[in-house]
Amino acid sequence: MTRVAVMGTGSWGTTFGMVLADAGAQVTMWGRRSVVCEEIEKEHRNSEYLGELTLPDAVRASTDPAAALDGADIVVLAVPSQKLRENLAHWRDLVPAEAVLVSLMKGVEHGSLLRMSEVIVAGLGAHQDRVAVVSGPNLAREIAARQPTATVVACPDQDVAEHVAEACSTGYFRPYTNHDVIGVELGGAVKNVIGLAVGIADGMGLGDNSKASIITRGLVETTRLGVALGAEPGTFAGLAGMGDLVATCASPLSRNRTFGEHLGQGMSVEEVVKITKQTAEGVKSCGPILELATAHGVEMPIVQQVTELIEGRVTLDQMIPRMFSRARKPELQ
Ligand SMILES: NC(=O)C1=CN([C@@H]2O[C@H](COP(=O)(O)OP(=O)(O)OC[C@H]3O[C@@H](n4cnc5c(N)ncnc54)[C@H](O)[C@@H]3O)[C@@H](O)[C@H]2O)C=CC1
Numbered sequence: 165m166t167r168v169a170v171m172g173t174g175s176w177g178t179t180f181g182m183v184l185a186d187a188g189a190q191v192t193m194w195g196r197r198s199v200v201c202e203e204i205e206k207e208h209r210n211s212e213y214l215g216e217l218t219l220p221d222a223v224r225a226s227t228d229p230a231a232a233l234d235g236a237d238i239v240v241l242a243v244p245s246q247k248l249r250e251n252l253a254h255w256r257d258l259v260p261a262e263a264v265l266v267s268l269m270k271g272v273e274h275g276s277l278l279r280m281s282e283v284i285v286a287g288l289g290a291h292q293d294r295v296a297v298v299s300g301p302n303l304a305r306e307i308a309a310r311q312p313t314a315t316v317v318a319c320p321d322q323d324v325a326e327h328v329a330e331a332c333s334t335g336y337f338r339p340y341t342n343h344d345v346i347g348v349e350l351g352g353a354v355k356n357v358i359g360l361a362v363g364i365a366d367g368m369g370l371g372d373n374s375k376a377s378i379i380t381r382g383l384v385e386t387t388r389l390g391v392a393l394g395a396e397p398g399t400f401a402g403l404a405g406m407g408d409l410v411a412t413c414a415s416p417l418s419r420n421r422t423f424g425e426h427l428g429q430g431m432s433v434e435e436v437v438k439i440t441k442q443t444a445e446g447v448k449s450c451g452p453i454l455e456l457a458t459a460h461g462v463e464m465p466i467v468q469q470v471t472e473l474i475e476g477r478v479t480l481d482q483m484i485p486r487m488f489s490r491a492r493k494p495e496l497q
């Protein structure tokens with residue numbers, strides 16, 4: 165039986181643990197807070213993140229990283245992106261040498277501008293062929309209800325991608341494999357920022373034409389950045405690109421879209437942070453993504469306006485006109 169450690173007991177880590185257990189794995193989750201781990205261990209629930217959902221018996225939990233990582237064939241990383249590196253430093257000596265490392269995270273690190281798989285390679289001293297990424301239209305609450313969805317497992321080594329895909333394949337969770345790690349990771353990280361923009365438009369009372377324009381042009385600028393960084397354009401038309409973007413921008417469950425909606429209704433960033441309990445990665449990753457784009461000479465006008473709003477350099481009233489009154493240009497450029 166495959167043994168999996170899931171590091172992080174938030175909504176996606178716990179839900180993915182359920183998927184792995186449904187697919188036949190023995191799962192031990194690591195969490196920071198004993199109250200959450202004890203509830204998973206004794207009552208098979210994680211009520212703070214997943215309400216009344218009953219987790220399979222094969223999902224266990226511990227606050228001791230050594231207990232979770234001991235003998236793991238697969239190690240899944242599911243903490244907030246900006247907190248990954250400091251956690252890896254504690255786990256480095258406990259991760260089994262042959263284990264496959266899987267990132268569920270959708271962010272770009274402050275300062276280094278590294279994608280999460282790159283942080284894992286650097287933080288654990290692992291070869292990139294051991295690191296896979298899972299990303300797609302995967303709103304945790306829907307998957308927790310075992311509603312069907314598809315996803316992408318990306319790894320440079322296709323045998324590793326296939327191994328991870330097999331480990332998480334169920335009747336409701338359908339993984340496709342891909343070798344384009346850069347494209348799959350950027351699709352997930354940038355869609356959070358586009359989700360913020362769509363939420364802002366929603367909050368301002370703008371309609372579906374405005375939102376469709378932001379979504380479509382958002383995918384164009386995501387693809388532009390991805391191609392400049394070595395990704396394949398086709399990845400952005402797939403599940404980890406358009407698929408995830410559509411799910412996030414359409415769903416009231418999306419934390420990023422909801423965060424943006426509050427901003428669009430006139431709340432300040434600080435006010436929204438106070439009422440947001442879960443991770444809205446786009447808020448922290450928009451700056452690093454814009455820095456990456458600038459470093460590679462890539463124009464990302466939507467990411468730029470969202471970043472400037474979050475960082476207090478433009479007002480809500482200025483933001484949308486700035487997006488829509490830029491110099492005209494051919495669509496296919
Ligand atoms: N929730 C979702 O629907 C999906 C989330 N993701 C991605 O998965 C990643 C994790 O997100 P969620 O589980 O949804 O977040 P969450 O906000 O539900 O949970 C975050 C977890 O990390 C823990 N945590 C917070 N600060 C920490 C620290 N300094 N060190 C260690 N642990 C810490 C929290 O206690 C919590 O257990 C994010 O990158 C997110 O973008 C990807 C797909 C779907």
Ligand SMILES: O=C(CO)COP(=O)(O)O
Pocket residue numbers: 270300301302303304356359408411412417418419420421443444445
């Ligand atoms: O990544 C997600 C769905 O695939 C979840 O989006 P949010 O983090 O905006 O909730």
